[in-house]
Amino acid sequence: MAILLCRVDDRLIHGQVVVGWGAQLGLDFIAVVDDELSQSEWEQDLYRAGLPHEVDARFAGTDGAIDLIPKWANNAERGFVLTRDVATMRRLAESGVLDEVEVNLGGIHGAPGRKRVKPYLFLSDDDWGELERLRETQVSVSAQDVPTARKISLEELLERRSR
Amino acid sequence: MSEIDIQGILVGHGKLAEGMLDAIEEITGSREGLVPVDNHGLTPEALEERLGQLAGDKPSVVFVDLPSGSCAFAARRLKHRTSRMAVVCGVNLPLLLDFMFHRNLPLDEVIERLRTHVGVSIEQPTNGDSSVPSR
Numbered sequence: 001m002a003i004l005l006c007r008v009d010d011r012l013i014h015g016q017v018v019v020g021w022g023a024q025l026g027l028d029f030i031a032v033v034d035d036e037l038s039q040s041e042w043e044q045d046l047y048r049a050g051l052p053h054e055v056d057a058r059f060a061g062t063d064g065a066i067d068l069i070p071k072w073a074n075n076a077e078r079g080f081v082l083t084r085d086v087a088t089m090r091r092l093a094e095s096g097v098l099d100e101v102e103v104n105l106g107g108i109h110g111a112p113g114r115k116r117v118k119p120y121l122f123l124s125d126d127d128w129g130e131l132e133r134l135r136e137t138q139v140s141v142s143a144q145d146v147p148t149a150r151k152i153s154l155e156e157l158l159e160r161r162s163r
Numbered sequence: 164m165s166e167i168d169i170q171g172i173l174v175g176h177g178k179l180a181e182g183m184l185d186a187i188e189e190i191t192g193s194r195e196g197l198v199p200v201d202n203h204g205l206t207p208e209a210l211e212e213r214l215g216q217l218a219g220d221k222p223s224v225v226f227v228d229l230p231s232g233s234c235a236f237a238a239r240r241l242k243h244r245t246s247r248m249a250v251v252c253g254v255n256l257p258l259l260l261d262f263m264f265h266r267n268l269p270l271d272e273v274i275e276r277l278r279t280h281v282g283v284s285i286e287q288p289t290n291g292d293s294s295v296p297s298r
Contacts, residue, residue, distance in 0.1 A: 011207050015176060015232035046239045050231040050252070109206040119204070 002028075003073045006081045006098055006139070008089050009107035012037070013047045013057065016106065017080065020146045022055065029056040029079035031072060033065040033088055062091050069097040086130040093137035103134065105143040117157060120145040128161065169266040169273055172217050173254065174200040174210075174238065175228035187259055196266050197259065202234050210237040215245075222247040222270045224262060224277075226254040249274050257281045 004025050009017065012032050022030070030051070037043055038061040048057045058079075060068050065081070069092065072079060081098075083089045086108070092098050107120050114122035121143055123131075131154060134141055141154035173180040180199035188194045198217055202210050214225060214237060225238040230252040238250045249270060251258065261281050265273055 011233040011236075013231065014236065015229045018231040019229070042243060043240070046236060046243070049239070050229075050235050052231065109209075110204060111206065 002075050002078050003069065003081055003098075003101055004078055005104055006083075006089060006092075006101050007104040007106045008083055008086055010084045010109055011107055012082050012084055013051065016146055017082065018051065018055065022080070024147055026078060027055050027080065028077035029058055029072070031058040031060065031065070031068070031079055031081045033060055033062055033081060033083050033092065035061045035088075038064065062088055065092060066095045066097055073097075086127050086134065090130045090134045090137070093134055093139045096138070099138040101139055103139045103141045105141065106145050117160075118143060118145075118152070131158075167222075167267065168196060169222045169224055169262075169268075169270055170218070171197040171224050171226060171259070171262055171266065172200060172214060173197055173226045173259070174202065174214065174234045175254070176202060176232060176234065179228055183254070183256065183259065186256060187263065190256075190260065191263065193263075196263060200234075202232075202237075207233055207237055207240075210234065211241050214238060214241050218245065218248055220247065224249045224251060224266075224270070224273065226259065226262075227252045228254055251277055255281075255283070 005021060007017065013030055017030065038059045044057070044059050051057055069081065089103055093103065105121055108122055108127065110116070110122045113124040114127070116122050131141065135154055142151045143157060144151040173183060178201060180201055184194045184197055184199045187197065200213060200217065205213065210233065218241065225248065227235040227238050227250060229235060235252050242248045242250050247270065258277055258281050261276060262273065265276055
């Protein structure tokens with residue numbers, strides 16, 4: 001399996017992903033799954049311009065990614081899959097293309113309707129609903145912003161919320 | 164500061180921007196023309212909006228730490244819809260100092276200076292064991 005990590009992060013490609021996780025795991029590509037960004041070539045160029053030469057950026061909409069992820073996974077190249085929200089990751093997981101993959105909640109920041117769970121994780125009722133649906137799929141889910149931080153399982157997050 | 168002086172916006176991770184300006188002030192006695200911004204807790208949209216508020220319609224250079232960081236992407240997105248802005252990634256003190264002393268020049272000239280006049284000095288070892296200083 002060449003998909004090393006699936007991460008939900010509203011910053012998409014950024015320092016923690018490229019340097020914090022990428023440099024440690026040895027990345028060949030970062031695949032961003034985002035319906036809006038997949039239609040915007042200038043924004044894709046902007047992301048590509050910031051990446052190290054050895055890392056390729058790929059962009060796909062959600063439906064396209066459901067076809068592409070199995071091909072990326074059955075390849076010697078090593079990569080991450082990023083989405084900016086839980087709903088997109090849930091759609092990928094429900095399609096079955098992420099079975100047995102670990103989903104990392106790495107950065108969802110403050111916005112109206114969202115409450116702080118961790119300094120890097122703010123969730124709305126809708127986000128929690130999406131996480132409940134994600135739990136019903138074949139992926140494991142945890143929160144962790146950088147590799148040196150403690151990994152918090154989704155079960156622990158849900159338990160804390162219910163207290 | 165005259166009306167044509169270019170403003171500098173320094174944005175980075177953690178406390179890098181404030182720390183670098185602290186060093187600039189220690190060296191020059193001033194931090195005029197440079198504004199620090201940190202990205203802590205900001206969504207990409209909020210960071211872009213903050214940079215846009217600071218830049219306004221004045222000629223600006225946004226200095227950023229990592230080329231692949233969220234600060235750089237926010238600055239580049241803003242630059243895409245702004246005509247009087249430059250983005251410089253991989254900021255260091257020599258770049259900022261050169262900018263401070265030449266920000267009265269036209270934006271194109273300032274950028275050319277930063278591109279060509281200010282480099283990184285890397286001194287290679289002169290022999291195989293030079294990494295261990297002798298006493």
